[in-house]
Amino acid sequence: MTERSLLSRLSQKRRSLLRELGNLADEGRVSLYLVGGVVRDLLLKRETWDLDLTVEGDGGAFARLVADRYRAGLAVFERFATARLAFPDGLKMDIATTRRESYAQPALLPTVQPASIEEDLSRRDFTINAMAIQLNRARFGQLLDPYGGQCDLRARVIRVLHAGSFQDDPTRIFRAIRFEQRFGFRLDPATARLLAQAASMNLIQRLSGPRLQNEVLLLFAERDPVRAIARLGQLKLLRFLHRHLGYTKSVKRTVAAVPKALAWWGRRFPDSVIDKPIVYLMVLSSESSQAVVATMIRRLALSREQAKKMSTGRDRVNRALKRLTDSGAVRHSQVFRLLADFSDEALVLLMAKQRSTQSGLRGLLKRQLVAYMKNKAVKTALTGRDLQAMGLQPGPQYTTVLGKLLDARIDGKVSTEEEERVFVRKWLGNQNVRNDY
Ligand code: ATP
Secondary structure, eight states: OOTHHHHTTSOHHHHHHHHHHHHHHHHTTOEEEEETHHHHHHHTTOOOOSEEEEEESOHHHHHHHHHHHHTOEEEEEGGGTEEEEEOTTSOEEEEEEOEEEEOSSTTSOOEEEEOOHHHHHHTSSBGGGOOEEEOSGGGTTOEEOTTOHHHHHHHTEEOBSSTTHHHHOTHHHHHHHHHHHHHTOEEOHHHHHHHHHHHHTTOGGGSOHHHHHHHHHHHHTSSOTHHHHHHHHHTTOGGGTOTTOOOOHHHHHHHHHHHHHHHHHHHHOTTOOOOHHHHHHHHHTTTSOHHHHHHHHHHTTOOHHHHHHHTTOHHHHHHHHHHHHHOTTOOHHHHHHHTTTOOHHHHHHHHHHHHTSOGGGHHHHHHHHHHHHHHTTOOOSOOHHHHHHTTOOSSTHHHHHHHHHHHHHHTTSOOSHHHHHHHHHHHHHHHHHHHHO
């Protein structure tokens, strides 16, 4: 394969854009490269989405030029000498300045200084991610591979560029596992030793919450994170989520059941948007106490919404599962109350937990969940205003009456407004009789 043909794996539109940007770089007398994951993915013939460019020269000025020329949105991150462009057609492009990084302290963010493309590539995580394709006209499509990335891609190997790599930046531990599992590659033996060594030190502890969160959630967002999670367990890395996180046999079984539970959920409720990484975190902490979960939420600096999803609690999940699969006699309204504030993620967890244990009752739970999701849309015809018109004194009993009415609707005992009125009158009558005693 000629190097030029590497870029021919991109769409005609993207290739023309890159050619134009190369010409623009010539005008601005800077060298321009496509770099990192996109080069790796082109070589692997995998689909690529976003484009990462790097400029030997002033990347910020070049990014402004491109933004002006293409009417693209621009955000500049001075500290990291990078800019992000959003093109009108939805394409996202990062433009960075080639740089050297130095780590004053392990695990903290590095200081950066402009440097050559070779130096820029040498600070990268793995050889397979340390390649560039030049875009300037005279060398359009030429591959730069100073560290043997192509060779490692062929050998399906993940290899760090130097022995201190994981210690400089322990996020690379997670990245190594992510790429290893995504591509089905293996760690080069020396890299595996360095990784195990770095994992056994407490370097990850020094990562800030948002950086750890980013890595963990990216790993769990992979197409099939089950083996990656097993890898984390094997390397005793789950302790960085919480030192008392119990990675028991049953948690392992539930993790393994998640992909099928998610697939079923996605087929059955296509409109429900599931935060998949959070499901995996919930499963991993599904046998932990509320206190452990709360500490984990803080450590990972999860958002309020994610924290809320995580907080359903082991006991409530277990109780709901027991009740829903105990016997067929539970009423729809009872299911509704039992699951009232469960997030959809918690329902997927329920499904996965069930899958990992009593498979015979799966059909029952599925039916309950389908009915529950349908019942979420059920509303009573009568409102508080109607109750007032029926002569009921405003007060807390409105909530009780409307709740009973909703249960009756859900259980199919009433289905019209008139039936609701009869139901309310009858219920009030019973209450009065009871109060007369
Ligand atoms: P993905 O396909 O998951 O997006 P990617 O390789 O494109 O993977 P990014 O996180 O987008 O990953 O990073 C782009 C490039 O930046 C990487 O290919 C790598 O060259 C470099 N890089 C990213 N994170 C690190 C890191 N922690 N240490 C060194 N280099 C990194």
